[in-house]
Amino acid sequence: xxxxxxxxxxxxxxxxxxxxxxxxxxxxxxxxxxxxxxxxxxxxxxxxxxxxxxxxxxxxxxxxxxxxxxxxxxxxxxxxxxxxxxxxxxxxxxxxxxxxxxxxxxxxxxxxxxxxxxxxxxxxxxxxxxxxxxxxxxx
Amino acid sequence: xxxxxxxxxxxxxxxxxxxxxxxxxxxxxxxxxxxxxxxxxxxxxxxxxxxxxxxxxxxxxxxxxxxxxxxxxxxxxxxxxxxxxxxxxxxxxxxxxxxxxxxxxxxxxxxxxxxxxxxxxxxxxxxxxxxxxxxxxxx
Numbered sequence: 001x002x003x004x005x006x007x008x009x010x011x012x013x014x015x016x017x018x019x020x021x022x023x024x025x026x027x028x029x030x031x032x033x034x035x036x037x038x039x040x041x042x043x044x045x046x047x048x049x050x051x052x053x054x055x056x057x058x059x060x061x062x063x064x065x066x067x068x069x070x071x072x073x074x075x076x077x078x079x080x081x082x083x084x085x086x087x088x089x090x091x092x093x094x095x096x097x098x099x100x101x102x103x104x105x106x107x108x109x110x111x112x113x114x115x116x117x118x119x120x121x122x123x124x125x126x127x128x129x130x131x132x133x134x135x136x137x138x139x
Numbered sequence: 140x141x142x143x144x145x146x147x148x149x150x151x152x153x154x155x156x157x158x159x160x161x162x163x164x165x166x167x168x169x170x171x172x173x174x175x176x177x178x179x180x181x182x183x184x185x186x187x188x189x190x191x192x193x194x195x196x197x198x199x200x201x202x203x204x205x206x207x208x209x210x211x212x213x214x215x216x217x218x219x220x221x222x223x224x225x226x227x228x229x230x231x232x233x234x235x236x237x238x239x240x241x242x243x244x245x246x247x248x249x250x251x252x253x254x255x256x257x258x259x260x261x262x263x264x265x266x267x268x269x270x271x272x273x274x275x276x277x278x
Contacts, residue, residue: 006216040212075184
């Protein structure tokens with residue numbers, strides 16, 4: 001899916017793709033694959049890959065350590081993403097479309113029937129501090 | 140070149156591609172095209188497109204207004220880029236390869252014989268505060 005979307009990875013990046021199932025053991029339904037390009041103190045960029053119909057469960061990126069929380073822009077690169085952000089109606093992102101999620105705002109998203117590749121541009125990523133609405137989730 | 144590299148733009152984005160010649164009037168030699176995806180107070184993401192052999196002239200992103208200066212990661216998406224960063228030997232970026240340039244560090248870069256598409260992930264972009272080594276340059 002990444003190659004089809006025009007994304008070129010180095011061999012090391014291909015080896016280090018993160019497969020996230022959030023500790024729920026239902027990867028085909030609740031999960032995604034993540035390629036982290038860069039994650040400095042100030043800037044993070046990733047590609048998120050979702051298989052058809054796969055969902056990333058609801059969560060938020062809270063403030064902490066003087067940081068107001070992670071700000072994320074999702075840009076759909078291929079496929080369709082349905083994005084649910086607190087305070088907004090459902091947002092549908094098609095290739096070339098994007099949406100910026102403010103810090104500490106609950107959100108979840110689901111790929112359409114062909115899956116999706118999403119470029120994420122954000123402030124520093126601190127996955128371990130994410131707050132999921134489903135308390136069974138372990139990141 | 141963007142389409143070949145797998146980059147999908149909306150019609151509005153296609154209309155708003157910035158053609159930068161730095162006020163030098165030698166675009167084929169010294170210039171680039173820029174698509175800005177997002178530029179918030181904290182995060183910026185762009186695609187940079189250089190025609191074959193085109194150069195972006197030497198500059199740096201100085202500190203200001205409490206900001207330590209723009210931090211940039213260049214990720215080569217297609218073609219070849221030769222990147223010159225103060226304190227480093229010449230860096231060659233091929234598709235999937237990237238380099239992070241620290242704030243306030245002089246750098247310039249040139250596309251190889253097939254041109255290049257570069258994804259740039261950075262802190263906020265303030266082009267007007269860039270400092271170019273060639274004082275004739277107007278941004």
